[in-house]
Amino acid sequence: MKKGNPLPALLRAFFQEWLAEQRSASIHTIRSYRDTWRLLLRFVAERKGCGVARLTLTDVSADEVRAFLHHTEHGRKTTIGTRNCRLAAIRSFFSFVADKNPEYIAQCSAVLAVPLKREPTSAPCYLEPEEVEAILAQPDRSTLEGMRDHVLLSFLYNSGARIQEALDLCTEAIRFEPPNFVRLYGKGRKERVCPLWPETVALLRKLLERQPRAPDERIFVNRYGEPLGASGVRFKLSAYVEQAAKSTLTLQSKHVTPHSFRHATAVHLVAAGVDITVIRSWLGHVSLDTTNHYAQANLETKRKALEQVGAPAASNVPPSWKRDASLMEWLDTL
CATH class of the missing domain: 1.10.150 (DNA polymerase; domain 1)
Structure with missing residues (x-):
C-alpha cells in the first residue's frame, strides 16, 4: 500500500x-x-x-x-x-x-455521473394455481426435510415473502392464535404484517413439533440445525419443479425460482379482486408502480375485463380517419 x-x-x-x-x-x-x-x-x-x-x-x-x-x-x-x-x-x-x-x-x-442502464420490462413469470399445487405435492412430507420444504414453499405462496424474509423467520414473528399473521422485515428493515391461512399455521405448528425452535431461532434450518441458505432452497426447488413438470407440462417452459411464488401470490390476489393498494402493503413494495406490474400480468383478469366491455356493434359507416382522405395524405408526408 x-x-x-x-x-x-x-x-x-x-x-x-x-x-x-x-x-x-x-x-x-x-x-x-x-x-x-x-x-x-x-x-x-x-x-x-x-x-x-x-x-x-x-x-x-x-x-x-x-x-x-x-x-x-x-x-x-x-x-x-x-x-x-x-x-x-x-x-x-x-x-x-x-x-x-x-x-x-x-x-x-x-x-x-456514470448512468444506470435501462432494461426492458417484461411481464413477471408467475405460477398458475394448479402449478403451485403440483410443486407443493413433490416434497416427501414423511421426512423432516420434505416437511420443511413443503412448509417453506407453502409459506412463500401464502405470504408473498421474499426468500430471505422467509429464511429469517423466527417463531416469535408468528401469531398462532386467530387472527393468524406474520411479521416480516423486508428491504430497508421495513416491517409489514401479512395474514396467514389456518392451513399454513397448522403446517408451521407440525414442523415446530418435529423440530422445536426457540422464539428467536430461525424456523427453516438444515439437518445440522443451521439456517438454510437461499442457494440451497433454489437447488431443492429446481428438483421439485423438474419432477412436477412430468405431470404438469406447463412447468416445462417456466424458469421457477423462490421468487416465482411471490409473483404468483401477487397475480392471484389481483385475480381475486383485492385492491392494488392492499397488495402493495402485502408485498412490501415502496412504489405502487411495482405492484401495478402484476395487474397487467394475469391474462384471465384481462379476458374477464374484455368480456365486460363487449364487442363494438357492427356499423357500415367507415371510421373518421378513413373518411378524411386529405388527413391521411398529410400523415403520409410526415
Missing part, C-alpha cells in the same frame, strides 16, 4: 461507520456492497497489473468503473439489474467520499 493512500481507511469507514452505524443498513445490503467492492478491486488491480493492496483511490476512476460494469454485464453474463446494483454500491461509496474528502470531488462527480 502506498503512503498516504486513503482508500483502505475510506472503505473501512464506509462499511463500519456509514453503512452499519449511520445508515443502519441490513446485513444483506452490507454483504452485497462488500461483494461488489471485492469484484471491483480485483478487476481494477488486474487491469493495472498490481495487487489489490497497492491500489489507490485515484486508480478507481470513472473509466475503470465503466469498464467494470461492462465486464459485469458481458464478461460475467449478469443481468442489467445486477449491473445496476453494482453501480449503486459504487455510487454510494463515492458519495460518502465526496462528503468526507472534498479534495476528491472531481473524481467522485465523474463516478457519480
